[in-house]
Amino acid sequence: MKQFDETQLKNRMNSRVRNNRIWKFIFLLSTLFGLFVLAVLMIRVAIDGLGFLNMDFLTGRLSTNPDRAGIMGALLGTVWVMLVVIPVTLIIGVGTAIYLELYAKNGKFKSFIETNISNLAGVPSIVYGLLGLTVFVRLMDFGNVVLAGGLTLSLLVLPILIVSAQEALRAVPGHLSEASYGMGATKWQTIRRVILPAALPSILTGSILSLSRAIGETAPLTVLGIPALLIPFPEGLLDTFTALPMQIYYWTLDSSLVAEYANLAAATIIVLLALLFLLNSVAIFIRNKFQQRY
Amino acid sequence: MQRSSEVKHEAIRISEIIAQNKQKKNVSNLFEKVIPTILFLLASITILTTLGILYTLLSQAIQFFRTVPIWEFFTGTVLKPLSQNSEFGILPLINGTLISTIIAMLVAGPIGLMSAIYLSEYASEKVRRVLKPLLEILAGIPTIVYGFFAFTFVTPLIRSIFPEVGATNILSPGLVMGVMIIPMIASLSEDAMTSVPNAMREGSLAMGATKLETTIKVVIPAAFSGIIASFVLGISRAIGETMIVTIASGSSKNFTFDITESMQTMTAYIVEVAGGEAAAGTTIYYSLYAVAITLFVFTLVMNLLARYISRKFREEY
Structure with a gap:
């Protein structure tokens, strides 16, 4: 009798x-694929851009001549x-978060605001650009100035910061706030002296991360009509301006006309990525250094 | 005699203190009442933003539909905003958007899911702690950088293999967009898979299943709603993505299915028209908002769908 x-059996098992x-190997390769592309991208940008990155480039004015162009x-x-x-998103964002977490009663209204915020987070950035163009640039008649661009980007990253x-x-x-109430403190005193200080490191980390999102954002600025012309340096909130991503955009577009523009775009990308890297390092530093575990 | 005056004196001081405290309390009471109102006003800014978006898009789009019938707009296959006999059909833009989205999802879907499987089921804690932050870097790179990469590296690379591909085409930005979306799908799917309780895995493994069989027959079915939701969010992201397609796909408004050709997406059209200094009040200016509201509805439906799927079909353990 053979069972x-x-x-x-051995063959099947094998x-x-x-x-x-x-x-398992294929799954690993998939994971590495994304990182491989990241490496290619970084190397490519470094090869194109590093040669053009020097002090004159950082401090120079914009120029049609690639050898003299700068990104100051x-x-x-x-x-x-x-x-x-920074101030606009911090005030509105933290205020909204305090209201939702500590004042609003659980119910229809609170869940309405929260649903609304998560829907706003999914709105394409270019739609915010149109909002900014219509409301800030045209309706309030700021023109395409720093204030209009800043407010548009603030609205864009606000949902991230609030969450x-x-x-x-x-x-x-x-137990921290209960102790404070037990000592006779009022609600606002408790929030200001106990809860906010305890939450500050995480709030700062989140706000730096949402700020770095705002810095890299290009689409809304293109809609606002931010130029990359030989305009004077901005000196106030009501001056016209251009930003790093806009500079990359125009140089990339024109690289089919003047080949060196691709190098200038790459050099600007290095500056932008370095800035983002710096911000993220600060965020991680704050998180590790000041965050308390309870 | 002396004693009674002392008591009197003391009483006056105490009543002063009480009065002072009362005043202080009034101030802090005022604070307690005013602060919630201020915070409420700040919170309502998010609602104002939504209303602002809806109002801007709707009011201007209505102006557009006064000159171009709504039916013609949504069924027109010809988009010639700048020509003498201008025609406004949105189908070429929807076509471009959908094709770039499909290409992106063909890259991001499988690779993102397989990365999630590796990170959640196979990788050791040590490996995970290295790989995840690296993938997050990929997610943090501004899209303009991806646009540069698509235009100056991926397109020439494709053209060196297939010379018939155009200098601007939808294939290259579609592929790069896919790479951009990988980390999003990977991390959302991984979250869904790690929340599957270990007891289920152990049950399967104890029955003699291999890790692969456990993953495919137990973990993925259990995490299915989360995985689908991550795909839907990826699609929404691809539809709304702007800079990569604007730079690398050009501005041809042809209604074609040939992925080696230039196509324009809804987002790229908005950039082109808004950046082209279209005078306010012209039909072409208003067309911006008609396209934008279509885009807005597309992404909103996708986001609501993702939330619905992950709520409705979530298996609770």
Whole structure:
């Protein structure tokens, strides 16, 4: 009486194990594929751009002559826009998060606002550009100035900041605020002196990450009609400006006319990525250094 | 005599303190009442943003549909906004958008899912801690950089193998967009798969299934709603993506299915027309908003669908 064929069983088992091994390798390759493209992209940008990256390029004015062109104007423009985005998003974003987490009662209204925020996060950035064009540039008649660009980008990244600030506030353990209430503190005193300080590192991390999203964003700026012409450096909120991503955009487009423009675009990309890398490092540093575990 | 005056003195001081405290309390009471109102006003800015978007798009699109009938717009296969006898049919733009999205998802779908499987089922904790942040870098790169990469590297690469491909074409930005979306699908699908309880895996493994069989027959079915939701969000992202297609796909408004040719997406049309200084009040200017509202509805439906799927079909363990 033979119950099973041992060699047949072994063969089947072997092929199943082999399949597992082959697919494990394929899964690994897929994961590495994205990283491979990332490496190619970085190397490509470095090869194209590093030769053009020097002090004159960083501090120079815009020029049609590739040898003399610089990105000081775009750098200043990006900094000015950041100076609008940081306070606007922090005040509105953290205020909204505090309201939702600590004041709003659970119910229809709160879930309406939260649904609305998550829908806003999914709206394509170019639609925000049209909002900015219609409301800030035309209706309020700012023109395509720093203030209009900054406000548009602020609205764009606000949903991201609100969600991360909400998470930060939620992570503050309840016993801290209970102790504060127990000492007779009022609600606002508790929020200002206990909850906000405890949540501050996470809030800062989230706000830096959303800021870095705003810096790299191009589509809304193209819609606002941000130029890349030989305009004077921006000196205030109501000056016209250009920004790093816009500079990359125009140089890339025109690289079919003047080949060196591709190099200038690559050099600008290096500057932009370096800036983003710096911001992210600061965010990670803050998170590791100041975040307390309860 | 002296004692009673002392008591009196003390009483006055205490009543002063009480009065002072009351005043302080009034101030802080005022704070307690005003702050929630201020915060509420700040929170309502997000609602104002939504209303602002809807109002802008609708009011201007209505102007457009006064000159171009809505039916003609949504069924027209010819888009010639700048010619003398201008025609506004959105189908070439929808076609371009869908084709670039399909190409992107053909890259991002399988590769993103397989990355998620590797990270969630196969990779050791050590490997995961290295690979995940690296993938997140890929997600953090601005899209303009991808656009540069598609235009100056991927397109010439494709053209060196297939010379008949145009200098601007939909294939190259579609592929690069796919790479851009990989991390999004990978991390959302991975979240869905890691939330499948280990007991289910162990049950399958104990029955003699290999890891591959466990993944395909147990983990993926259990995480299916989350995986589909991540795909839908990826599609929404691809539809709304602007800079890669604007730079690398050119502005041809041909209604074609040939992926080696230049095509324009809805987003790229908006950039072209808005950046081209179309005078406010002209039909071509208003067409911007008609295209934008179509784009808005497309992505909104996708986002709502993703949320519906992950809520409705989630298996609770």
